[in-house]
Amino acid sequence: MNQRRTLGALTAALLLAGCASAPVYEKPSIDLPAMWQSSAPFRTAMPDDAGLKGNWWEVFGDAQLNQLAQQALAHNQGLAGAAARLAQARSQVTVSSAGLFPQAGLQAGAARQKTSANRPLAAYNATSQSVVQDNYQLGFAVNYEADLFGRVHSGVQGARASAEQAAADFENVRLVLTSELAADYFNLRELDAEIDVLKQGIVLQQKAYDFIQARHELGAATGLDLAQQQSLLDASQTQLELLHSQRSQYEHAIATLTGTPAPSFALPSAVVALRPPSLPVGLPSDVLQRRPDVAAAERAVAAANANIGVARAAWFPSVTLQSSGGWDSNQMSRLLQAPSLLWSLGAAVTQTLFDAGKSDATVAIAQAGYAGAVANYRQSVLVAMQEVEDGMSALAALGRALALSEAGVRSAQRVLELANDRYTGGVETYFDVITAQQTLLNNQRLAMQIRGRQMVASVYLVKALGGGWTTNRYP
Template sequence: MRHTFAELFAPAIVLVFSSGCTVGPKYQRASVPTPANWETPQPWRPSDPKDTVPKGEWWKAFHEDQLEALEAKALDANQTLKAAVARYAQARALTSQAISALHPQMNVAPLAQRQRLSGNRPTSGVPITLRPVTQNSFTLPFTVSYEVDLFGGRRRNIEASEASLQAGAADLENVRLVITAEMASDYFTLRQLDSELAILDRTVATLDKGLQLVTARHEGGIASGLDVAQEETLLRTTQTQATLLHQQRDQFEHAIAVLAGQPVPGFHVTTQELSGEPPALDAGLPSDLLERRPDVAEAERQMAAANAQIGVARSAYFPSLNLFGNGGWLSGDVTKLLNVSSAVWAVGATAAEAIFTGGARRAQVKFAQAGYDAAVANYHETALNAFREVEDDLTGLSILNDAKTTQQQAVAAARRAVDIASDRYTGGLVSYLDVVSAQQTLLSNEQQLAAIQGERLVTSVLLIKALGGGWDASSLATARIKPTIKQALQP
């Protein structure tokens, strides 16, 4: 049996065209110096399997109903988060655009024209008699073209696009983590201010009663005018502190409104003192952090995209091969346009290779390699900052826990001092200055304790954020687009 050349070699040709080779370096994740353990011991107690950061809605670990409602508003209406969602949609569209290069392109360009040919048109040396001619021309052509990816330039471009898509998915998760962490931090700072305001209100009430008592004693000739002035000075100073603290509270309330995507006028958060404790957490090992931080994952995916761009640049050194096919109908009579005799077709292939480019290709490769080096440096920097943030927050929580214990003892001692000074003043043993001094010390220590309690909660939020908020890099595997036949038929 005789076979034509095409029949014998068509399978091999198809195999070469479909597989080809892929130029450029194979991607390997750059290594990062990673400590074996955290230097600061974890502050609460030995870790328990239940102490892992909750997946997704990590803020529920604080058991604050109002915080959960605010977080829900932020996830639904925060404008920065909506912009991140739109950027991710753009990344998906760009990836689909890159994948479209795997499919043949088909075009149609119908033409209908009437033209007059010159009676003096050139005859290419053929001795014929010419005269002006007016004629119609109707064409219904179809063109199919396909660039064979022999050296992997398009595949590298798709690889870069998919890595950028996954970087976009990580960026979206990082923005979501930053927004929710900022909301929680502002919320607990607001609660800290509420606690401080409550302390000031209680102190004002106590000082007002004290002023009435001293005034009555002064009018009875028992206390001096100096005692009255000292008590009134402390009362007015405390009222001033409360007024200024209300301004700070308003500013944090306004910040929460913006995070929740709400207009500031008319937005209010009800007053509530601090009551909760930071949840117990397990920081895990430093090596785990590289898979738990969305910003680290984003930097790693950007590094992979930059590596693929080197292959795209190197593929320009190799020739391109384009396959094409044309077909359609051509006729001078529209009624005969679709006749079999009006059919036209052509098939072929073109190969092209740039010989001299003035160093443009070499410059493009150097540009891509420099971009990869920059991405590696950015990845290292992001990972090192991640280690620093976790270590800072672990240290901060350990110190704040110790500070809370000693400050609670200081508040208890200050309250005893106020009671003793008041009793001694009533007994005529000391001047009222001792009472005023004890009251000032108590107020300062109570405010400091409220600040420490607020800082513990805020620092625990920052630690959860530094640990990635329960996120895991394995979720990026779903952020990809597979080429389909349906896509090939889309416009």
């Protein structure tokens, strides 16, 4: 009979523990398309493709960008803050895991005390006396919460998921940092190229002005021709100043990203080849394995699921096992003798009988938090799909636009040559030459702008694909 009662009690405890524990976690399901809408000029890649792992910015083959990226990873304060949050989250796992083990403590004390002769009497037939005596104590205590209903275990699961989320957040900060740095860098280099084109145009416009001025002095050109050329030259020089101003803003942004005060930072002008690399693109499902923000959102779901278990545990008793022992004596010489020994063993069971619905509301809060985390995860996946599709379609459109723009540059060069010949031969007015010069300059600048946008779009496509994140970088 006793064995049956014991077995029944154990069975009931296990059933209660099952009710209290967190739901079995399953990654939220999402319907993903099988393929991207855009395909060319991209090639299929596996999630572990080496071309986009690690220092992904190196695929652009720019030594200056590589140096700036390393400087940003070493000195950017936003990344340092994310690393600190990751260290906190990992330490929190240790804090939560400590609850799975007994807590032991040691206490030692010595005191000399005097009691009052006028203290209240313990019995009416007794008299109180003032006593001065010593008290020496040496003891220990061991406490352990029997995690019968999974409160501590669910807390540990939640802390581990939060630590994994912090690791993914760190990688996301790293990815955002390096992608913003690369985008600012290529915007700056595009401006360098555009400034170079504009300077070359100003040189040609100055030569044309000198030519018109010489003809004007000889009476072969009108004052209107000279004024028109001067107006074009002034407008180009004004645009040059505006481009320099834009370049300074990107230079200052790069300084901040690399952890350098803007007044102390300078990036020399250079005209580099703006040619986007060939980027491997995997299937839509691969993005879920590569994007750190998606991984962070999924780990947040796991943490929210564990919080349900923590909240449910409040429905059930809290069982604590306690033991203590030690020695207590009024003389140091007799402290460790057998008569000074004391000890206790016990257990404490605490059960909330009425809390005005607090426990139920706490569970409802945890369940709502889980539902919100699932929705956030699914939204992050949708945003990831959008960003990849946007990047692919943008690069395809920019490739077509660049081909048309370069054809326009060649046509404008031919028009300028014809206009100069006809003006020199006296067939056309100089207004046609002015128009041809402005058209050529605009087409050249537009081509450079498209090349710069191609580079930036390539950077953001790499970011949309997950950059250099690897799933096994952190446990």
